[in-house]
Amino acid sequence: MTGNAVMDVLQVTVLVLVAAGATVVVRTRERVRLVLVLSGYGLLLAILFFTFQAPDVALSELTVGAVALPLILLLAIAKVRKRQE
Amino acid sequence: MTPRQRRWLFAIAAAGLVACYLWAFAGLPGFGHYPGPYGPEILKNAIAQTNATGVVSAINFDYRGFDTVGEEFILFTAAAGMSVVLRKLRGEREGRGEREGRAKSPYDRARNRDLPPTSDAVRMPTLALVGPVVLIGWWLAAHAQANPSGGFQGGVILATAFMLVYLSGEFLAFRRLSPVALLDCAEALGAGAFVAVGLAAVAQGLPYLDNFLPLGQVPGAVSSSGTIALISFFVGIEVAAAFTLIIGELLEQTLLVRAGGR
Numbered sequence: 517m518t519g520n521a522v523m524d525v526l527q528v529t530v531l532v533l534v535a536a537g538a539t540v541v542v543r544t545r546e547r548v549r550l551v552l553v554l555s556g557y558g559l560l561l562a563i564l565f566f567t568f569q570a571p572d573v574a575l576s577e578l579t580v581g582a583v584a585l586p587l588i589l590l591l592a593i594a595k596v597r598k599r600q601e
Numbered sequence: 602m603t604p605r606q607r608r609w610l611f612a613i614a615a616a617g618l619v620a621c622y623l624w625a626f627a628g629l630p631g632f633g634h635y636p637g638p639y640g641p642e643i644l645k646n647a648i649a650q651t652n653a654t655g656v657v658s659a660i661n662f663d664y665r666g667f668d669t670v671g672e673e674f675i676l677f678t679a680a681a682g683m684s685v686v687l688r689k690l691r692g693e694r695e696g697r698g699e700r701e702g703r704a705k706s707p708y709d710r711a712r713n714r715d716l717p718p719t720s721d722a723v724r725m726p727t728l729a730l731v732g733p734v735v736l737i738g739w740w741l742a743a744h745a746q747a748n749p750s751g752g753f754q755g756g757v758i759l760a761t762a763f764m765l766v767y768l769s770g771e772f773l774a775f776r777r778l779s780p781v782a783l784l785d786c787a788e789a790l791g792a793g794a795f796v797a798v799g800l801a802a803v804a805q806g807l808p809y810l811d812n813f814l815p816l817g818q819v820p821g822a823v824s825s826s827g828t829i830a831l832i833s834f835f836v837g838i839e840v841a842a843a844f845t846l847i848i849g850e851l852l853e854q855t856l857l858v859r860a861g862g863r
Contacts, residue, residue: 572657575741575754583761584844591851598855 523567530564547593551586558582651812653746653826661751662832666810669832670795673839677792680843684785687850719770727769734762742837746826752833756840763845772856776849784846791839798828798835 537557544550558581565574602610630636643660653659661669741748742755767775799810807813814827 571749572751572754575750576757579754579757579761583764584757584848587764587848588851591848591855594855595851 526567530560530567534560534564548590551589551593554589555582555586558585651746651826651829653829655746655748655751657749658745658751658833659826659829662745662829662836663810663812663827666799666832669836670799670810673792673795673836676840676843677788680788680846683847683850684781687854724769727765731762731765734758734765738762738837738841742841743830743834745833746829752836753840755833756837757844759837759841760844760848763841764848767848767852772852775852779845779849781846781849784842784849788839788842788846791835791837791842794835795832795839798832802828 534557537560541550541553541557544553558577561581562574562578565571565577635641643664644656647656647659647664648654651659651663653663738755738757738759738761740755741750741758742752745751745755763775763779766778802811802813803809805813810828812827812829814831
């Protein structure tokens, strides 16, 4: 790993958090809760990309993974739930 | 096969996979050591050749512009496919509610519940944020050559501004601000302009998507880097329109369209 110790600690921390977050996403069962967890995980991934010196990808992931994708999923869930009533 | 046997089979296969995975990992170059010839070559010549200090955008829109055209059309096709799939079928009506009166907002379909008005705690921040988000999105899309960002990121942030209008409770305002015809035009304009810039290079006898506009004096200035800034601007428009179109179609489906006869 590159020189700076603070960056190393930060990178390892974020990697561990991302691994834990992925486990949480997989183990969530309810649909609406899963969407919110996915949104938080998108934010965590954006932080991961940022600490690995890729701000372009971090910006894309932030908006797509934490805003657009959960919104699309929520709307799809709402539509399906409406039809089941 | 009982579930227990299946689990054992999975455990054996997974152990084999993990062994191969670790073996592959051991053969990778070290973390942060880039072994290939392409990267340092680009880093040496990018600023001199394109006058753009945002090297990622230079790669996206100049060195690998052809790949980016393909990506553009992935998003374009997704939005177009969504419009086609979610079109108004024969049995559906677009209504404002079961009551005959003029409902001010789309109503909630759950039986014993009235649509709660959006709380002020949500309305104020979202409406206050719409302006800054539009500004940030435009800035990111228009200045791809000078900072770590680009057309795609700026476009998505611009689309987020429209979503904020919806979130503040004003779905009909969102619909009025972003009518489908305008979004379709904007999206087609963005995608078409990207291709047209490439074809303009061909018209001058250069390869497709060659960077033929004057490169400007100072690297990273607003008017530098030739076609990179221009392409990024159009990509921003296209991406914003595509995302707003997708979200708008889904919102219409959820909030306005009623399945036939009810």
